[in-house]
Amino acid sequence: MSDAVFTPSQPSRIRLALRKPGFVVGILIIGFSVMLALFPGIFAPYDPNAIDYLAVRQPPSWTHPFGTDLLGRDSLSRVIWAYQVNMQMAVLATVFALVIGVVVGALVGYYRGIADLIFGRVVDAVITFPFLVLVIAVVAVLGPGLINMYIAITLVGWVYYARLMRAEVIAQMGNDYAAAGIVMGYSDRRIIFRHLLPNAITPVIVYWMTDMALAILLGSSLGYLGLGAQPPQSEWGVLIAEGRNFISTAWWLSLMPGIAIVLTGLGFSLLGDGLADLLRPRG
Amino acid sequence: MSMEDQKPILEVNELNTTFHRNGRALPAVRDVSFSVARGEVLGLVGESGSGKSVTLRSIIGLARRYGDVTGQVRWKGSDLVAMPDRVLRHKQGREIAMIFQEPMTSLNPLLTVGLQLEESLRAHTDLQRKARHDRAVEMLDLxxxxxxxxxxKDYPHQFSGGMRQRVMIAIALAANPKLLLADEPTTALDVTIQAQILDLILRLAQDMDMGVVLVTHDLGVVAQTCDNLAVMYAGRIVEQGPVRDVLRAPGHPYTVGLMRSVPENLPPRTPLSSVPGVPPSLDALPTGCVFAPRCSSCIEPCLQDRPALTLITDRRQVACFNPVTNAKGNVA
Structure with missing residues (x-):
């Protein structure tokens, strides 16, 4: 027998998470999507707005893998350039809602009282309506366009983050470290933002991933309806809308951006699942 | 050790704490009065839900966040109950510290114990970075x-339960408080560790000349560690006095019942004695003595009026119309 000391090897959390194929696929999809969004010029074979009347509505071929649209623009290039807009949507339509929701949720969860009661009514009022209906209503007031769309989604979306954060902060308050912070005489701000928030934010981060997928879907829907990105900008919803009248003759016009939406949404969902595993507290 | 010549540092007078749930008032603490001197240990015992923890939380200003606290908590010439949060904050942690029952959750799992110790020092001392570090090492050592x-540099999950409770004590005592409120500090620990932690608390209390209020439901712990004892039932103190006197000749039937239910020095297979019945719900207290429905020596007046806490000998108080005169428990 050797006198080697037995030390139970504990694989790191990250390594454990990376054993899940779903998480890896999610990382790859989102990683590649981010690359496409950052450097569309490198990946796109053509100028997305270059019109070629001699090659209108061509089916997929070696020269145009996704075919061409009714103005002869290369569909693949347009789908790739759309990554810029749609990935930006995923971030900009959610990040402000995330920040506002986390702060508001942490505050009402910590202080409770009247603010919490009012917050509860606001939540009730907002979740009574389907998300899309509320957003369309706000866009209708503000006018169509990407910026207004971000404002509209933020105005509605923060509520979902806030109620998640509130519930988690209240759960964390049940742990004695919160009470210990109070009896140590620490300021409320310190207890909320240094102690409670980092412990409570995990589910919010996971939800954020899912929400980015939803934001892309929502942004595309609004683009399709003409309330979001405006043509001739390349955006998946806009592209699908442009192809909808030719669905029986030029199916690729709507299908390709549709696949991009599905793929990116899938990527964010897998990433969210993986993160949930990674961040879940272990006994 | 005689405590008679020592002036109390903490005086609790007529403390009342009421919580409100679904429109009903729950009197969690009623007319609680006691005092603690420097270097003195007061044991607060009672069943779960008897108001021990709420009493501690009312003293240090936690309970008033969730309920109404009235009465007086005299501390260094001021009243903690009437004190605004802003002022109270400078007493919490600096002059009065509290440790909790559950060492698994009383430390922030995301911060190293070093950071959490330093946080306490930064809040309550003027020490500079280097000095804070040295003091943190000194406290952990202590x-x-x-x-x-x-x-x-280690995180809380890298410590065992007993070690975490030690860390908790180090954090609580880092600023040299003069009063320690200990809320069942050993209940969640192994029996062997319990004794170590109690010894530690007592030793530090002596060394730092600190008063201690020790909440526990373990009479054995009280007998070993405390100078004075207060027995709580349904939010009230039913008996208090010097530990030895109370345990030698308990006056309240509830104290007798508690002492009988300590499983010590019994031959094998002796059924455990217990106080029959369950404590009353706080929103449906009996009109007379709160203990009357479970009491074996209940007499007529017990059902009509509530007995007040009265002096029966020099320093002992009992709230009972028909106190026990010659009882023996198996603790003392």
């Missing part, structure tokens, strides 16, 4: 954590 300097 509470008996081996290789303290290295362990500052």
């Amino acid at each position: 509470v008996g954590i081996p290789s303290a300097a290295q362990r500052l």
Whole structure:
């Protein structure tokens, strides 16, 4: 027998998470999507707005893998350039809602009282309506366009983050470290933002991933309806809308951006699942 | 050790704490009065839900966040109950510290114990960074954590329950408080560790000349560690006095019942004695003595009026119309 000391090897959390194929696929999809969004010029074979009347509505071929649209623009290039807009949507339509929701949720969860009661009514009022209906209503007031769309989604979306954060902060308050912070005489701000928030934010981060997928879907829907990105900008919803009248003759016009939406949404969902595993507290 | 000549540092007078749930008032603490002197340990015992923890939380200003606290908590010439949060904050942690029952959750799992110790020092002392670090090592050393300097970088999950409770004590005592409120500090620990932690608390209380209020439901712990004892039932103190006197000749039937239910020095297979019945619900207290429905020596007046806490001998108080005169428990 050797006198080697037995030390139970504990694989790191990250390594454990990376054993899940779903998480890896999610990382790859989102990683590649981010690359496409950052450097569309490198990946796109053509100028997305270059019109070629001699090659209108061509089916997929070696020269145009996704075919061409009714103005002869290369569909693949347009789908790739759309990554810029749609990935930006995923971030900009959610990040402000995330920040506002986390702060508001942490505050009402910590202080409770009247603010919490009012917050509860606001939540009730907002979740009574389907998300899309509320957003369309706000866009209708503000006018169509990407910026207004971000404002509209933020105005509605923060509520979902806030109620998640509130519930988690209240759960964390049940742990004695919160009470210990109070009896140590620490300021409320310190207890909320240094102690409670980092412990409570995990589910919010996971939800954020899912929400980015939803934001892309929502942004595309609004683009399709003409309330979001405006043509001739390349955006998946806009592209699908442009192809909808030719669905029986030029199916690729709507299908390709549709696949991009599905793929990116899938990527964010897998990433969210993986993160949930990674961040879940272990006994 | 005689405490008679010592002036109390903490005086609790007529403390009442009421919580409100679904429109009903729950009197969690009623007319509680006691005092603690420097270097003195007061044991607060009772069943779960008897108001021990709420009493502590009312003293240090936690309970008033969730309920109404009235009465007086005299501390260094001021009243903690009437004190605004802003002022109270400078007493909490600096002059009065509290440790909790559950060492698994009383430390922030995301911060190293070093950071959490330093946080306490930064809040309550003027020490500079280097001095804070040295003091943090010194405190961990003081509470008996081996290789303290290295362990500052460890996270709470890298400590065992007993070690975590030691860390908790180090954090609570870092600023040299003069009163320690200990809320069942050993209940969640192994029996062997319990004794170590109690010894540690008592030793530090002596060394730092600190008053201690020790909440526990373990009479054995009280007998070993406390100078004075207060027995709580349904939010009230039913008996208090010097530990030895109370345990030698308990006056309240409830105290007798508690002492009988300590499983010590019994031959094998002796059925455990217990107080029959359950404590009353706080929103449906009996009109007379709160203990009357479970009491074996209940007499007529017990059902009509509530007995007040009255002096029966020099320093002993009992709230009972028909106190026990010759009882023997198996603790003293």
